[in-house]
Amino acid sequence: MLGLPCNHSMETSATFFLVGIPGLQSSHLWLAISLSAMYIIALVGNTLLVTIIWTDSTLREPMYCFLCVLAAVDIVMVSSVVPKMVSIFSSGGGSISFNACFTQMYFVHVATAMETGLLLIMAFDRYVAICKPLHYKQILTPQIILGMGVTVTIRAVIFMTPLSWMVSHLPFCGSNMVLHSYCEHIAVAKLACTDPKPSSLYSLIGSSIIVGADVVFIAASYNLILCEVFGLSSKNAQLKALSTCGSHMSVMALYYLPGIASIYVAWLGQDIVPLHIQVLLADLYLIIPPALNPIIYGLRTKQIWERIWSLLMN
Template sequence: MLVPLYNHTVETPAAFFLVGIPGLQSSYLWLAISLSAMYTIALLGNTLIVTVIYLDSTLQEPMYCFLCVLAAVDLVMASSVVPKMVSIFSSGHSSISFNACFTQMYFVHTTTAVETGLLLAMAFDRYVAICKPLHYQRILTPQVMLGMIVAIVSRAFISMTPLSWMLTHLPFCGSNVVLHSYCEHMAVAKLACADSMPSSLYSLIASSIIVGSDVAFIAASYNLILKAVFGLSSKNARWKALSTCGSHVGVMALFYLPGLVSIYIAWLGQDMVPLHIQVLLADMYLIIPPTLNPIIYGLRTKQIRERIWGLLTCCLLDHFSQNS
């Protein structure tokens, strides 16, 4: 738990109040229903993927292990923000304690940093599988795969911990109203009574380096994949590979573009884009990927789809046999 330290001569409020999405109060009920539906899909889809991959010993290839970790991260990412958003939009319960706010912020930043690293690892996995299929087992050994996951998680914690430390050590003695639907870093930093420039600059630089390098390597991987795909003699094989790559790139775009745009808009100034658009962009990259990833990466994969259907069928048969 992150415990903020403050100057004891400054009286700080006990909690923050999250506004939600400024200017869209009339749509809160619709937003609550939409978020609840998306969160349900994210919970069911990602839980099924984690369960199936964990229980099935045949799904131990690097691709499935990366997908399992991605599903677990998506569960944490969505759960860190969506329940509170639904509470704000449905009942107006907008207060969040100081410790809960900074903990939520830490989880948001850390999970997004882990997610971008996992997307890069999965792009590399596809590159090796398509471009160097004969060397797949030799390159992506269990030791290499474990090392990649440890490096991704360690990078996230090492890069995001200083950001949280800097922000929790700022004094908050003025307004405690956060113009956002969750404890987004820039929205909270603006409420500090001291200069928040160091933490804001660190956030911008760290995000730009992590996301920028990952996107560059992902783009390079898919460029090589596309070159290999267009070299295939079978038209059906080309179409299948292009369809899979296209859906993957689409989900990545829904993760990277809203996140980067919201970060740079918040840094450059709010006057460029209406506030409700900024908040919606910041919400999108935390909600849409956890909802779509199980469908794009999981249910569209034949092996996982068959295992999920088998698991559900087995559970239903057991249920009916117990009740008969």
């Protein structure tokens, strides 16, 4: 078993070793192929969304601004973890330096914190558009849009910076084998020579507050939207709105359910849920939503689909 010098300062030459998904080594090649396919879909889809929204002057409504930022965050999220995962699963290249590990940890968790905030903003945008259509432009002014975006970013940075600092300043003097496919902070903190509970407890409480509050407000927004939709006289309008809301809520469920499960399962430990299930849950909520978001939020939006079609035809 590899070891690290017991030292409170991180040595740039020292490394961790990511083992991938413990217990599923025989499936690593298939996982590498699957991850590569999802990464390509996520990268192409989100890059296409950012390019079209950024360059098309007609797509300046709040919904498209939020969608553009969400796509950019998704690119950062998957690019922070998937290339290294594919390297681990395809060739066993799990070595990662301290600095790279904690940088990956920081970007992953800032991106996830921003993602949940953006999903809340987009749910609020749909609520205003459907329930308050006559006041849409008065409510979602450019100043309000910018303020919400800045607030989501600041919230993510303020929450994640202390957590990353706490974990990076733990003393590591035992094994450097991280039983995970990326530098997930609890998996890394468990390797410390001291009790990692302060950072783990901070993560649990902070994540519960942020995600819990966002989920409650998202649920409230869609509940109000559904009440408004069922009050429409046109059946076609009802079905169209229900189809849109249903697809949005499906993507959110794929993000929040594995994410929430991952947070609490990691805290409870391997005695409750097998380790490979813990790692798979943590991987899925970082990879599947970024691959589906461009399809659900982008291709199902008429204006964006028309721009993509015209771009492909030219």
